[in-house]
Amino acid sequence: MSSTRPQVSFEIAGVNALLVRFGDQLDPQLPAYLSALRHYLLQQHPQIIEQVVPAYTSLLVAYDPRQCRMYDLQLLIERALDEVPYSTVANKSAKLVEIPLIYGGEYGPDLDDVAQACRLSTDEIIHLHSETTYQVYAQGFAPGFSYLGQLPEALRIPRRDTPRQTVAAGSVAIAEQQTAVYPNDSPGGWHVIGYSPIQWFNPHAAQMTPVEVGDQVRFIAMDEEQLREWISTHNTESQL
Amino acid sequence: MKQPATGFRVVRKGFFSLLQDPGRFGYEHIGVTNGGPMDAMAANWANRLLDNPASATVLEVTAGGLELEARTNTMISVTGGDLNLTVNGEPQVPWRSFWVTTGDKLRFAHPRLGFRAYIGVQGGFYVPQQLGSSATVKRDHLGGLHSNGEPLQDEDFLPASMLAEEGIARQIPQRFMPDYSGDLTLHLVPGYQQQAFSKAAWQQLVQQTYTLDKRSDRMGARLSGEAIESPQLGMFSEPLSYGAVQVPADGQPIVMLNDRQTLGGYPKVGNILPLDGFSLAQRQPGTKIQFKPIGLMTAQQQMRRYLRFFGL
Numbered sequence: 001m002s003s004t005r006p007q008v009s010f011e012i013a014g015v016n017a018l019l020v021r022f023g024d025q026l027d028p029q030l031p032a033y034l035s036a037l038r039h040y041l042l043q044q045h046p047q048i049i050e051q052v053v054p055a056y057t058s059l060l061v062a063y064d065p066r067q068c069r070m071y072d073l074q075l076l077i078e079r080a081l082d083e084v085p086y087s088t089v090a091n092k093s094a095k096l097v098e099i100p101l102i103y104g105g106e107y108g109p110d111l112d113d114v115a116q117a118c119r120l121s122t123d124e125i126i127h128l129h130s131e132t133t134y135q136v137y138a139q140g141f142a143p144g145f146s147y148l149g150q151l152p153e154a155l156r157i158p159r160r161d162t163p164r165q166t167v168a169a170g171s172v173a174i175a176e177q178q179t180a181v182y183p184n185d186s187p188g189g190w191h192v193i194g195y196s197p198i199q200w201f202n203p204h205a206a207q208m209t210p211v212e213v214g215d216q217v218r219f220i221a222m223d224e225e226q227l228r229e230w231i232s233t234h235n236t237e238s239q240l
Numbered sequence: 241m242k243q244p245a246t247g248f249r250v251v252r253k254g255f256f257s258l259l260q261d262p263g264r265f266g267y268e269h270i271g272v273t274n275g276g277p278m279d280a281m282a283a284n285w286a287n288r289l290l291d292n293p294a295s296a297t298v299l300e301v302t303a304g305g306l307e308l309e310a311r312t313n314t315m316i317s318v319t320g321g322d323l324n325l326t327v328n329g330e331p332q333v334p335w336r337s338f339w340v341t342t343g344d345k346l347r348f349a350h351p352r353l354g355f356r357a358y359i360g361v362q363g364g365f366y367v368p369q370q371l372g373s374s375a376t377v378k379r380d381h382l383g384g385l386h387s388n389g390e391p392l393q394d395e396d397f398l399p400a401s402m403l404a405e406e407g408i409a410r411q412i413p414q415r416f417m418p419d420y421s422g423d424l425t426l427h428l429v430p431g432y433q434q435q436a437f438s439k440a441a442w443q444q445l446v447q448q449t450y451t452l453d454k455r456s457d458r459m460g461a462r463l464s465g466e467a468i469e470s471p472q473l474g475m476f477s478e479p480l481s482y483g484a485v486q487v488p489a490d491g492q493p494i495v496m497l498n499d500r501q502t503l504g505g506y507p508k509v510g511n512i513l514p515l516d517g518f519s520l521a522q523r524q525p526g527t528k529i530q531f532k533p534i535g536l537m538t539a540q541q542q543m544r545r546y547l548r549f550f551g552l
Contacts, residue, residue, distance in 0.1 A: 011431055011433075012429060012431030012432075012510070012511075012536055013431050013432060013479075013481045013484065013511060014429060014431065014481045014482060014483050014484065014511030014514075015429065015511070015513065015514060015536070015539050015543050016481075017481040017511075019431075019432065019478065019479070019481075024476075038269065050266070051266050051268060051269070052269065053268045053269045053479040053502065054269060055476070055503050056478065057476055058476075058478040058479065059479075060268075060478070060479035062481065065540045065543065065544065070536060137476075138476075138503060139269065139270050139271045140268075140501060140502040140503030141271060141501055141503060142271055142379070142380070143267075143270060143271045143272045143380050143382075144270060144271060145271050147477075184381065201270070201271075203370050203371055203382065208267075209270045212269070212270070213269070
């Protein structure tokens with residue numbers, strides 16, 4: 001883990017946005033830093049900055065071009081980079097969220113295939129997947145869809161050759177360096193290894209998503225009975 | 241928001257009719273896209289004709305087929321594409337406001353010119369807001385009449401207020417009416433990974449003529465032409481702003497629009513001028529399209545003028 005911030009570069013992203021790029025390597029400290037930077041920028045410059053979107057190694061800063069020239073915005077961001085220290089902010093504000101799930105069987109139709117591709121037993125896959133603490137590197141694709149990394153090396157396999165037309169909501173899936181839970185029924189090319197009843201996006205809640213970029217996630221393996229009990233005590237709409 | 245009992249009955253839903261306000265902003269960081277009228281200029285005019293605030297909800301009618309029955313007396317406006325609107329069988333030209341009374345039948349047929357019409361109503365359609373917006377976004381299951389992102393359905397009822405007396409009918413001066421016919425130039429502000437594209441690829445992009453592909457939708461406009469070389473960057477997905485021009489490995493550009501996914505992993509050459517994005521929304525598949533580079537300052541100047549004009 002490094003304690004120095006990656007080199008920053010700026011790119012124009014249209015008439016009202018600037019993309020700030022933080023190198024081209026995944027750094028486990030970066031998500032929490034980008035999240036802290038996002039809050040700082042929105043708080044410090046509410047007249048100028050309208051929206052800040054973090055993802056992996058970049059930060060999109062949308063601004064009102066009537067309030068500020070691009071060059072001046074760049075200076076504001078550079079100052080913010082100095083004021084939000086890299087090493088101390090990282091992981092301080094991050095929370096750890098536990099995600100219950102059930103692996104394999106009808107809940108994870110690709111678990112056996114994944115085991116075969118990785119030359120491991122299904123128990124080893126489950127063990128490796130659930131003992132890792134993940135970072136939320138980005139949110140997007142669909143509301144609440146959270147890209148979690150990094151997957152242990154032994155579990156890294158390419159996406160499916162043919163994407164599924166429909167991957168069911170709650171599907172816990174893996175591909176390349178990442179794992180995620182599908183918030184809605186949607187097409188998808190990842191390998192489905194389990195099911196989780198967590199609701200990833202609720203527009204009616206004060207906190208619309210259970211995690212944000214920079215937070216940490218751990219998967220907690222459960223059997224059907226445990227999961228049913230979890231669902232009944234957490235008052236979700238999910239069903240087994 | 242107290243919902244009036246008056247409004248418009250949807251007799252026939254048409255091809256794709258969506259309630260829209262300026263869009264949903266500030267939630268891209270959790271994956272919620274903007275939505276909003278594809279031709280924001282025409283939507284702004286629809287509200288301007290009625291002295292509505294720019295935030296009032298309008299109806300975007302894509303490709304026609306919609307039939308409404310007035311269950312109120314009010315002023316409405318029609319702007320954007322000419323989709324052969326008739327009121328009680330009488331043909332109506334767009335870009336004006338007029339009085340409708342209970343029982344009037346509004347029927348859109350097929351597009352004559354342009355692709356999307358906008359209907360404004362005095363005070364706006366009464367639609368619940370989600371995350372600060374009524375904009376209908378199917379892929380996010382947000383917005384619209386039933387707060388689920390679904391387009392209009394037969395027998396929906398669109399609440400709108402009733403006016404005691406007829407307002408003044410207005411017509412937009414000819415010089416303000418956009419021309420939706422002919423080829424389209426998309427002004428392109430270089431940005432994102434533009435530097436990573438080869439000089440030859442860039443030259444080809446701004447010199448060749450593209451055709452608007454029929455697989456275009458509210459997420460993005462797909463252009464087809466001779467493939468240009470896209471750099472192999474192995475990049476991580478990054479945030480996509482409005483008008484970003486992605487070039488996937490197949491070398492065919494995609495202009496990201498209102499309902500775009502918030503993140504994307506393809507190299508991008510920059511963003512089109514939003515004003516051109518509005519014109520693009522009025523073009524049908526098959527339209528010839530060219531890119532023309534424009535400087536950021538000039539592009540921002542044009543946007544400032546537009547924003548000032550509509551008091552945005």
